[in-house]
Amino acid sequence: MAGGDGRLSHELIPGEKGPQDSCGVFGVWAPGEEVARLTYFGLYALQHRGQEAAGIATSDGESILVYKDTGLVSQVFDDQALESLSGHLAVGHARYATAGGRAWHNAQPTLGPTATGTVALAHNGNLTNVHELLDIVSERSGTDLSGDLGKGSSTDTAVITHLLGTEPPSDGGLGDAAMAVLPLLRGAFSLVFMDEHTLYAARDPHGIRPLVLGRLPSGWAVASETAALDIVGATFVREVEPGELLAVDADGLRSSRFALADPKGCIFEYVYLARPDTTIAGRPVNSARTEMGRVLAREAPAEADLVIPTPDSGTPAAIGYAQASGLPFAQGLVKNAYVGRTFIQPTQTIRQLGIRLKLNPMREVIAGKRLVVVDDSIVRGNTQRALVRMLREAGAAEVHVRISSPPVKWPCYYGIDFATRAELIANGMSVEQIRDSLGADSLGYISVDGMVEATAIAPDRLCTACFTGAYPVPHEDASLTPVVSA
Numbered sequence: 213m214a215g216g217d218g219r220l221s222h223e224l225i226p227g228e229k230g231p232q233d234s235c236g237v238f239g240v241w242a243p244g245e246e247v248a249r250l251t252y253f254g255l256y257a258l259q260h261r262g263q264e265a266a267g268i269a270t271s272d273g274e275s276i277l278v279y280k281d282t283g284l285v286s287q288v289f290d291d292q293a294l295e296s297l298s299g300h301l302a303v304g305h306a307r308y309a310t311a312g313g314r315a316w317h318n319a320q321p322t323l324g325p326t327a328t329g330t331v332a333l334a335h336n337g338n339l340t341n342v343h344e345l346l347d348i349v350s351e352r353s354g355t356d357l358s359g360d361l362g363k364g365s366s367t368d369t370a371v372i373t374h375l376l377g378t379e380p381p382s383d384g385g386l387g388d389a390a391m392a393v394l395p396l397l398r399g400a401f402s403l404v405f406m407d408e409h410t411l412y413a414a415r416d417p418h419g420i421r422p423l424v425l426g427r428l429p430s431g432w433a434v435a436s437e438t439a440a441l442d443i444v445g446a447t448f449v450r451e452v453e454p455g456e457l458l459a460v461d462a463d464g465l466r467s468s469r470f471a472l473a474d475p476k477g478c479i480f481e482y483v484y485l486a487r488p489d490t491t492i493a494g495r496p497v498n499s500a501r502t503e504m505g506r507v508l509a510r511e512a513p514a515e516a517d518l519v520i521p522t523p524d525s526g527t528p529a530a531i532g533y534a535q536a537s538g539l540p541f542a543q544g545l546v547k548n549a550y551v552g553r554t555f556i557q558p559t560q561t562i563r564q565l566g567i568r569l570k571l572n573p574m575r576e577v578i579a580g581k582r583l584v585v586v587d588d589s590i591v592r593g594n595t596q597r598a599l600v601r602m603l604r605e606a607g608a609a610e611v612h613v614r615i616s617s618p619p620v621k622w623p624c625y626y627g628i629d630f631a632t633r634a635e636l637i638a639n640g641m642s643v644e645q646i647r648d649s650l651g652a653d654s655l656g657y658i659s660v661d662g663m664v665e666a667t668a669i670a671p672d673r674l675c676t677a678c679f680t681g682a683y684p685v686p687h688e689d690a691s692l693t694p695v696v697s698a
Contacts, residue, residue, distance in 0.1 A: 242431030419454030505532025512656025579607030
């Protein structure tokens with residue numbers, strides 16, 4: 213990934229795609245402020261959550277303008293674009309496609325008419341009952357589709373937007389429409405949306421994807437992560453509660469509840485997805501990752517000389533592993549910070565260099581040493597296989613791979629785009645078989661219990677489905693969710 217924290221460990225090989233979160237969302241209500249620029253910087257802090265498209269919608273109280281395109285936030289927006297987006301409230305989105313294709317018309321925020329005006333909506337997550345919702349759309353509208361859904365968007369976000377737009381008019385406007393539509397949605401959704409006058413934020417009853425509220429000197433902001441609040445100078449107030457709808461306008465901040473809360477936060481946010489400088493459910497992500505490394509050292513010790521991370525996502529856990537094991541920590545790999553997602557594709561000759569495009573070993577550090585190499589997860593295993601080979605070629609005496617999450621065996625239906633189950637290396641292979649496939653001298657994973665313990669969050673408040681197959685929300689295709697947690 214090419215994100216705010218430089219996470220590249222799953223894309224060290226050209227064309228190799230690791231776990232990706234679906235999106236980052238940001239919203240702001242702040243009269244007198246340049247809300248488009250605040251949103252731009254908020255999205256910049258959330259770039260790691262989606263690098264395929266970006267968009268911002270603003271309102272001046274009379275009309276909504278949307279500017280969006282494919283590419284990174286810094287590629288989509290320039291000064292001229294931001295200056296054209298005037299107003300006092302805005303919503304923004306950085307997208308990675310888990311539902312719908314990668315075409316321009318699937319970029320967000322989506323836009324659609326309502327009974328009282330217009331709605332612009334940004335979504336982080338993934339709905340599990342889209343076919344059921346499309347039946348409702350068909351009953352209401354037939355083939356006369358409005359908004360982005362009628363323009364060819366294939367996202368679940370466009371479905372939500374259409375449902376909001378086709379709710380009957382009421383005195384409560386878009387807020388009443390949201391209270392009617394939100395209980396129909398299943399799966400993971402953190403939504404930031406607005407009409408011409410009011411900013412809204414909503415989070416699914418399980419709170420699977422993060423969403424936080426912050427206070428600005430002249431207003432309010434909502435974002436996928438606290439790091440985005442930090443970058444715009446907003447003070448963290450609290451998390452948006454699972455099952456809660458927030459509304460912000462000239463009358464202040466209002467809260468409504470559309471469902472009872474049953475928290476099942478995504479544990480993979482702590483393992484990999486969120487920025488390390490973010491706090492989720494009161495737990496700093498960096499602290500959780502460092503503790504995962506300490507637990508890993510206790511559960512999977514190694515006779516070695518040195519602990520090195522796979523930059524950058526493996527660094528906190530490697531530090532924790534070194535602390536708990538007493539082994540020295542070193543940066544044995546140097547990452548090229550300027551090689552991320554690029555529109556300039558390498559030639560086949562360069563592509564064959566693979567991992568060397570992004571990492572280079574420090575031979576004087578690792579030559580002759582028995583290494584513990586710490587990474588956050590293994591998906592297909594291609595990256596780790598190439599890394600082990602490169603370290604041996606650089607003179608490492610032994611390579612012991614340690615992973616700060618358990619084997620990934622199940623797909624995610626809540627907004628993380630893993631490989632298919634058939635592509636997951638841990639599906640059908642034992643740890644020893646995986647070790648042999650990677651060419652490592654040993655391989656050790658943290659346990660599910662150890663990983664959960666490191667988050668300091670109660671086990672019954674976390675979703676661990678990608679590791680355990682225990683899904684908190686059934687998928688509409690029951691065959692895809694073999695185990696449903698209580």
